[in-house]
Amino acid sequence: MSYLQILALACLGAALGFVLRALRSPLAAFVGLVGGLALLFFLLPRLGEPLAALAALCEAGGLQDTLSAVLRMLGVGFLTAFAAEICRDLGESTLATRVELCGKIEILLLSLPALTDLFSLVGEVAL
Amino acid sequence: MDVSLVLKVAGVGILVAVAQQILSRTGREEQSMLVSLAGIILVLLLLVGEIGRLFELVESVFGF
Numbered sequence: 057m058s059y060l061q062i063l064a065l066a067c068l069g070a071a072l073g074f075v076l077r078a079l080r081s082p083l084a085a086f087v088g089l090v091g092g093l094a095l096l097f098f099l100l101p102r103l104g105e106p107l108a109a110l111a112a113l114c115e116a117g118g119l120q121d122t123l124s125a126v127l128r129m130l131g132v133g134f135l136t137a138f139a140a141e142i143c144r145d146l147g148e149s150t151l152a153t154r155v156e157l158c159g160k161i162e163i164l165l166l167s168l169p170a171l172t173d174l175f176s177l178v179g180e181v182a183l
Numbered sequence: 184m185d186v187s188l189v190l191k192v193a194g195v196g197i198l199v200a201v202a203q204q205i206l207s208r209t210g211r212e213e214q215s216m217l218v219s220l221a222g223i224i225l226v227l228l229l230l231v232g233e234i235g236r237l238f239e240l241v242e243s244v245f246g247f
Binding site: 065068069072075076079080081082083084086087089090091093094096097100101103104107111124127128130131134135 | 186196203204246
């Protein structure tokens with residue numbers, strides 16, 4: 057699917073959501089949700105190749121662990137934002153804020169190994 | 184997973200909305216509520232499978 061088809065799919069989802077809301081269907085929010093999921097399905101494989109190329113570069117440079125940690129943090133941030141938006145769409149804005157808090161804690165936990173490496177490196181250089 | 188899923192959900196949504204309004208206008212409130220509930224459960228079942236596939240895709244792309 058080309059990028060224009062992805063955009064057209066998003067507009068189709070929005071139009072169908074509008075129709076369902078006009079008909080007072082309880083499923084109006086779900087159409088938007090499914091449209092968003094379909095968009096993600098088409099975007100993520102396109103990210104796969106550049107990320108693989110970046111991974112190959114980092115293996116050559118010896119930064120494999122750092123790259124995998126950074127990629128995980130990216131994925132967590134991305135998915136946390138998506139899940140929070142789903143909660144907000146379905147009307148649960150406090151749940152959305154809690155999901156974002158969980159995402160922040162998860163990213164902090166993922167960054168701890170890199171931070172401890174950095175501080176030990178700074179300690180070695182300073183002493 | 185392509186356009187067909189969005190169209191399926193929209194189709195179920197339209198059917199449920201029409202059935203809900205017809206049933207509540209002819210006075211069968213409980214049946215209209217049951218139809219809405221059935222529609223929501225059907226869509227949720229469709230969604231859960233797709234969300235599972237989405238998470239597998241994310242795991243493969245981001246290397247979890």
